Amino acid sequence: MSALVDIIAGARPNFMKIAPIIRALQERKAHGSVLDWRLVHTGQHYDPRMSGDFFKQLGIPEPDVNLEVGSGSHAGQTAAIMVAYEKLLLERESDLCLVVGDVTSTMACSITAQKLHIPVAHVEGGLRSGDWTMPEEINRLVTDSVTDWFFTTSRNAGEILRCSGVGEERIFFVGNTMIDTLLANLERIRPPAFVEEQGIDNGEYLVLTLHRPANVDEPANLARLLGEVARGSEGKPVVFPVHPRTRQVCEQIGELPDNLILEEPQPYLEFIWLVRNALGVITDSGGITEEATVMGIPCMTLRNTTERPETVEIGTNELLGTDPERIAPALKRLLSGSWKKGEIPEMWDGKTGERIAATLEDLASSGRLSRNEVRSGRN
C-alpha cells in the first residue's frame, strides 16, 4: 500500500532543503517505491526572487498545492497557514507531514498535522540557539515538541533531543540536505551580471547579508552596522543582496557608504558563486554559515548565538555578536589572511536526501507510519 508524504515548503531557506529529498523520492518511485508525495507551498515567500527562481534553478517541480498565505504578523501568518493546511488535510489527508528548517510554515504545518493525528517528520530537528527572542527558536521548540521522527544534521542535535526525552528510535542522524544541494550545484554556479558591469574583481570583495529583526528593524542600528562594515572593509567592494525586509529599512536611512553594493536578492546559483569567490562573508543567516563552512570561505556571524555550533567549532564561522564595534577588528584579521581554515562536518557529504528517503521508505514499509504505532512508540 502506498503512503502519501506531504512535503512542506514556505520560505526561501526551505527550498534548497526539500530539493534533494524530492529528487531521492523521484528516483525511488521510478523503482517502485511505496512512497508518494504532495508538495505543499504555503506561500510565506511569494516574490519570484524569494521563491520561484529557486524552484526553476533547482529543478523542483511546481507545487501540487499553494496555500498562498502571503506576509503578515507572526500570529496572523501562523493562523493563516494552519487554517489553509487543515482545509487541505480534511479534503485529502496524508500519511506523514514532512517539514524542514525553522520558519513559520514549518511550525504551523507541524501543529496542524499532529492535531489531525497525522505523524510529523522534522528535517533539521534538534537545533537550538537558546535565544528565545528569535522567532525561529520558538518555531524549532514548538515543531520538535510535536514531531514523531527527527532527521538531524549533527550528533549535537541528536544529543539535545535525547536530553529532552526523545527516544533513540525516533532520531536519525542523516546529515544536511542544504549541503546536498550545494554539492550538486557547484559546477553550475555562475556570476551575476552586475559583477562584470561594476568591475568587481574575482576574489577581491566581501559578501554581506542581513535580515534578522534584531539587526535590521531599527534604522539607526542598521546604519551603524553598515557603516562599520564599510569602514572595516578597507575600501573593498561589499556585495549586499538586500532582503525585502531589510530594503524597507535601508530606504529610511538615506545615503549609504560608497563601497556597499546593494543588489536585489540573488538566485541560488549566483548567490553561491558570490560566496565561493569572496574573501569572506558577513551574515546573520544560519544556512549561509553552513555553506561557507563547506566551501572553506571565512564567515562572521552578527549574532550572539548559533543553533549550528559545528560551523564555529569545526567550520569557518565565528560568532561576532551584534555589537557593530566588533566588525572592523574581525575584518582586519580576515583581510590579513589569518582566518581559521575549518573542516567539513560529519555526514555533510551530499547523500542526505537519499538517506532520508530510505528511512521514510523503511518506516512506511514496516507499518511504522501508522498512527497507533507512532503514538505507542513514544516515551
Ligand code: UD1
Ligand atoms: C523568513 C524566516 C527566516 C528565514 C528568512 C529567509 C520566519 C519566522 N522567518 O524571514 O527564518 O531566514 O525567511 O528569507 O519564518 N517579503 C516580501 N516578499 C516575499 C517575502 C517577504 O516582500 O516574498 C517581505 C514582507 O514585507 C514581509 C517581510 O519581507 O513582511 C518578512 O517576511 P517573512 O516571511 O515574515 O520573514 P523573513 O524576514 O523573510
